[in-house]
Amino acid sequence: MKWSKPAVLLVGALVIAGALAGLTGVRTATSQAVTLKAVAVADKPELNPDWATWVKIPSVDVQLTNQAVTYPKGGGTVPAVSLKAVHHENTLYIRASWKDQTENVPSIDMAAFTDAVALEFPGKSAVSVPSFCMGQPGSGVNIWQWKADAQAGAGSAALAKLYPNGYADSSGFPEELTKAALYQPAFGLGNPVARTDAAVQTLVAQAFGTLSAAAAQDATGAGMWRNGEWSVVFTRPFSAADGDQAEFAAGKNTNLAVAVWDGANGDRAGQKNVSQFVTLQLSGELVKAKSEDWGALWFGAILGGVLVVLGLAALGWAGVAGTAKERA
């Protein structure tokens, strides 16, 4: 069989890419087939992406795509999110991390947008599995959204920092007045986006455009950006105060979808990176958090190494063949 030079180059490159993927431990899978296992842990987890036990918890990668179903379409700059989950004393903890070269925590810049991530679950009262596209009437979804700007508490403080000599007439009024609905309507009306004391909003939706604040704002979270990567931890007790929210139980499966917003890309609203529903499995019994599966890693490394050698050999052969052909 005669191989053309481009074909050999392509095969070589694919073999190397595959090997490198094996070495770096990326498990590519279609979103639907992914199962995120939440194991029960003995120690109370910290609301901190750096909590020591997280390194011992296996992760799954969920592919993200640009949101292309409804206006405003967008996204496409974040290809995947890595998830880990544990539970402890009837409380669920989920850690999401994704690559993002720019940390976008806009303070008050009107044309800048924040990095953010959200988890979506079927609502407890959903009569059937809702659409992962914001649910449908009768089968709503529960969304926990973490935003970098909300965590930074951006608002009055950021304003004062950016414009130290700025002056607003109302500043002379008593606090209870300036914080009232009259002067800060969004805040006064309880709109969760106006809160400066919570990084996570607890939301419910029953179709596109119906997203609204859940009666109980009981999901919390904390995030951190380091070396081109965001890591965010969410937590909420298994049971929520209101019926529209998700309900969890040890030994039970439910669904989970993820959305990531890249502020640098102008992402907000439907302009985001989205996954489909994956399975979230809450283990029934308490298991000791397993250390990484070293056997599998060694196997991956050896196989990857062999494939890199094969790939390089193929590329080299193509190069030699090419040169020989040119000489001939």
Add this chain to the structure above:
Amino acid sequence: MPAVHNWQLGREMTYRYDPAYPKLQFAAVFNINRCIACQTCTMACKSTWTLSEGQDLMWWNNVETKPFGGYPRNWDVKALKLLEQSNPGKQTWSGKPGGPKDAPYGKFDGKTLFEAADGDQQVVSGYIPTDEEWTAPNIYEDTATAYPKQGVSLPEHSAWFFYLQRLCNHCAYPACVAACPRNAVYKRPEDGIVLVDQERCRGYRKCVEACPYKKSMYRPTTRTSEKCIGCYPRVEGSDPATEGLPTETRCMSVCPGKIRLQGLVQIGDKGVWKEDPKNPLYHMVHIEQVALPLYPQFGTQPNIYYIPPRWVPRPYLRQMFGPGVDAAIERYTNPSREMLGILQLFRASQQIVFSYELVKGPKVEEVVVDGKTREIFNDTVIGFDSKGKEIVRISVLEPFVERPGYLNSI
């Protein structure tokens, strides 16, 4: 996408929603020729609605010096550029001004900002101004296009500037309403006032991006967008100061230049104004066609109408107000008796004038304007409120009152 009739463009256009019209529509006429740029309107709005923290860069009402000024900076040049880029060289009008009220200025053959959008990420072609663009709201104040050694003269000044008074147009086809993915921006059926629901807004700034007039603004402290509320408690008469009567907004009623007249007009089929010749706004917009919409080609069917400044080069004005400019200036310069009467109603009352009546008076003067002799009659104009009760009576000539002599106490 649904088709709607845009009477200002004399044609159908695409819009995100099916046609739906309010019973009455908030509208106003601004006589640019009389504005003294005192900014009383600007400060009236600021001190009523946007005095709080986070609203620092917000001026729901602003007065800018054209052609160089703009708040936010170059807002109109940027919107015009978006249109030009999507439809190079074809942003033109056909037909003639002076047409029926569903196509009074002829037909716009170019693209609107709705038609220029991709429909995926934007349903209205637009952009979000930066912080810098929102600062210095009165930059280039009183800056003319040139400073010639000799004076300038009508009909077109060779060196010129003029003041443009701007607030939300409470558009018939609001770009802000179309752009909000979660219906947090809405148009009230009772008066057409366009509001951002502060409970539902999630600060996506799609309305800020979409509004070509840049009259939806972001408030970073509450992370929501806010905009001119048309002083709705005054317009609907629920503000205690109105004593239950529909009253003009803050920015309108304070105007010392008497350039503003605001009211509510009746809306009929296809969003075209219902025949109402005794409504002063209807008379100026549809009968005399002396007041024109601002950048009708954007496609939002805005509801603040302007009597164009008569000294400004016409090509600039035609770009800004459409092809009706020449006729409007002619009718303003040589006003009919009705028109001269209506001009007296500007700022004669804080209550909204729903209809007027002209009582003819004697001829009092002859003046020569642009070489033409004109007769002035001292007619009296009477303004009525929503219930037909007289609220104002004023004559063309200001009554001359001689104060009786008295001893000065000093």
